[in-house]
Amino acid sequence: xxxxxxxxxxxxxxxxxxxxxxxxxxxxxxxxxxxxxxxxxxxxxxxxxxxxxxxxxxxxxxxxxxxxxxxxxxxxxxxxxxxxxxxxxxxxxxxxxxxxxxxxxxxxxxxxxxxxxxxxxxxxxxxxxxxxxxxxxxxxxxxxxxxxxxxxxxxxx
Amino acid sequence: xxxxxxxxxxxxxxxxxxxxxxxxxxxxxxxxxxxxxxxxxxxxxxxxxxxxxxxxxxxxxxxxxxxxxxxxxxxxxxxxxxxxxxxxxxxxxxxxxxxxxxxxxxxxxxxxxxxxxxxxxxxxxxxxxxxxxxxxxxxxxxxxxxxxxxxxxxxx
Numbered sequence: 383x384x385x386x387x388x389x390x391x392x393x394x395x396x397x398x399x400x401x402x403x404x405x406x407x408x409x410x411x412x413x414x415x416x417x418x419x420x421x422x423x424x425x426x427x428x429x430x431x432x433x434x435x436x437x438x439x440x441x442x443x444x445x446x447x448x449x450x451x452x453x454x455x456x457x458x459x460x461x462x463x464x465x466x467x468x469x470x471x472x473x474x475x476x477x478x479x480x481x482x483x484x485x486x487x488x489x490x491x492x493x494x495x496x497x498x499x500x501x502x503x504x505x506x507x508x509x510x511x512x513x514x515x516x517x518x519x520x521x522x523x524x525x526x527x528x529x530x531x532x533x534x535x536x537x538x539x
Numbered sequence: 540x541x542x543x544x545x546x547x548x549x550x551x552x553x554x555x556x557x558x559x560x561x562x563x564x565x566x567x568x569x570x571x572x573x574x575x576x577x578x579x580x581x582x583x584x585x586x587x588x589x590x591x592x593x594x595x596x597x598x599x600x601x602x603x604x605x606x607x608x609x610x611x612x613x614x615x616x617x618x619x620x621x622x623x624x625x626x627x628x629x630x631x632x633x634x635x636x637x638x639x640x641x642x643x644x645x646x647x648x649x650x651x652x653x654x655x656x657x658x659x660x661x662x663x664x665x666x667x668x669x670x671x672x673x674x675x676x677x678x679x680x681x682x683x684x685x686x687x688x689x690x691x692x693x694x695x
Contacts, residue, residue, distance in 0.1 A: 396592070416592075416593060417588045418588065418591050419599075421588040421589060442562050442565070442566035443562070444562040445561055445563050445564075446687070448687070448688075449624075453564075454608040454627040454630070455563065455604045455609060456563060458601060458630065458632075459599070459600070459601025459604055460601075462601055462604065478591075478592055480637075481634050482633070483634060484600070484631070484634075485630070485631040486604075486627075486630045486631070488626065488627045488629065488630075491626060
């Protein structure tokens with residue numbers, strides 16, 4: 383089922399993209415290879431040595447047009463994506479981390495504007511990495527959501 | 540039996556609001572496919588642009604998160620029998636196994652308790668067999684009295 387197929391040739395090799403992103407401190411090629419990141423409008427930026435996930439605002443992210451507020455799922459996706467990239471950036475794995483679970487606290491309604499996210503690895507184990515992530519908008523001191531996540535990784539031998 | 544039961548009418552209106560009025564639900568092409576008392580069932584059609592791992596074609600967890608958040612919220616509307624505004628307080632998702640590429644995902648959420656201010660929900664996502672779930676979620680929602688949905692004059 384999961385072995386190489388005839389279509390495999392036109393698919394990007396993620397391990398190479400991860401390696402390149404680390405070497406060049408540039409995640410754009412890796413993010414561009416992930417269809418859902420493009421659909422959502424997520425990008426990764428290095429700012430003063432911190433990896434910041436950016437969810438650029440667009441109308442299709444709205445979950446409540448009256449308030450208006452972003453859909454909770456889009457904030458969850460930003461938290462999860464940024465956490466995954468933080469693991470790829472800072473932890474010892476070259477495969478895409480698999481999300482075991484994710485707990486999201488929604489703290490404020492997210493306005494229809496750009497949203498940012500920063501993840502911190504709270505523990506790196508052999509098989510599991512714990513990450514805590516915070517999402518915020520214009521004011522970093524007023525987070526819109528936070529998350530705790532566990533990821534399954536394969537350490538390099 | 541002079542008039543239709545208000546529940547059905549509210550449900551039809553809610554279905555319209557859910558599928559068409561919420562921009563992100565529409566972007567994901569979420570479809571309200573069924574209900575029972577306190578229960579909502581929503582389908583997420585498989586789409587190449589929702590893939591998280593291009594090597595395997597498996598859907599991104601974020602798409603599943605959106606599906607489960609939306610389905611949990613829908614079950615709260617059904618439990619409350621009115622489209623009052625709600626806000627997700629927290630959501631915990633366990634990913635039990637990867638979604639199978641090319642297959643639609645259906646979520647079934649049950650709002651099993653409402654208090655004056657808070658609703659409690661559990662949800663599973665699956666490919667058609669609820670006994671073989673892809674993901675499990677538990678969430679809590681804050682309840683508001685405000686109406687949720689387009690204003691009367693904006694309704695189709």
